[in-house]
Amino acid sequence: MVKESFSVIEPVAGKATAYFYGRLFAESPQLRGMFPPAMNVQRDRLFSALTRVVWSLDSPDSFAAYLGQLGRDHRKYGVIAEHYTAVGNALLATVRRFAADIWTEEIEAAWVAAYNAAATVMIEAARADAGVSPAWWPAEVVDHEPRHRDIAVITLRPAQPLPYAPGQYVNLQTARWPRVWRTFSIANAPRPDNTIKLHVRSVPGGWVSTTLIRHTRIGDTVMLGPPMGTMGPDDDSTRDLLCVAGGTGLAPLKAIIEHVIASGRRPNIHLLYGARTAGELYDLPDLIRMESSFPWLRVLPVVSDEPSYDGMRGHLPEVTQRFHSWAEHDVYVCGPTGMVNETVRRLQADGVPMARIHRDVVHTEP
Secondary structure, eight states, rough: OHHHHHHHHGHHHHHHHHHHHHHHHHOOGGGGGGOSSSOHHHHHHHHHHHHHHHHHHTTTHHHHHHHHHHHGGGGTTTTTHHHHHHHHHHHHHHHHTGGGGGGOOOHHHHHHHHHHHHHHHHHHHHHHHHTTOOOOOOEEEEEEEETTTTTEEEEEESSSOOOTTTTEEEEEEETTTOOEEEEEEEOOOOOOOOEEEEEEOOOTTOHHEEEIIIIIOOTEEEEEOOOBBBOOOOOOOOOOEEEEEGGGHHHHHHHHHHHHHHHHHOOOEEEEESSSSSOOTTHHHHHHHHHHTTTTTEEEEEEOOOOTTTTTESSSHHHHSSSOOOOSSSSEEESSSHHHHHHHHHHHHOOOGGGGGEEEEEOOOO
């Protein structure tokens, strides 16, 4: 019943999320100060999270794992157990309004039960985490490498160890924009010196990305939320790997490849690394270094919008089909939404089981 009623709301997601926040702030105005000044990204994140929760309701392990991460992450905003009541009331009012044509007492009871279950998981995860981890990690910028006019590789050293798995991402806040958090994937496997690398592309009007590219210097401090995401390597698998990276979607896949190399395993790894122009293949020299030291890694740069490029040209989803079948591989895909969706669709059509496709999307600022 929850899924059925939610499918009615999905086509009007923008109106529904705007109504939700209007209702929440009208009934609990003290909560407005916990949110960023501009709410456009926050609205997208809310609906993305809600979509994932709704569609994992009948998968208890996935449901609990994702909500546990959300509960721990919400600590950085100052969220406490009492706030979940206000959010639940606003959410129920929103669903009731936008699914009015099919609304029944049974559907309302289903939403109340589902939300209470989700809130309980998040509250308990946050409570358990409070005793062992900080709500956020201050991190010093120890290196800042411009790689392209709009791309930089930034190295951070958290003030205390930041436990994470290869393929995960963190939310980051700069001093220039308090309460504005943006998502960046960690581009390296865990290291003894506790440093992490981020691959950052600035976009026009992007508050945090532009600050990191243009205004951040060595010695500055940023804030990091707890690591999130489940696109990690399967250490028990003996299959070869296909990695498909679009732009800065390379970051989590590079971390996974580093981890596999360090693990002592020797699978064949094909990395299709795509960009619009050759100049945007910002990390190619380091990938070639990795390839030269690990003979089982093959790096294949792909350029889509530069006719004079002397190498493989095309769009990544189509390029994946120029090779032998990937059906027996573990596949990792990360990049812009359209690229990821089309790559996954083509791989499935070519016989790759969905259970072997691990995907992530680069969350850029509007």
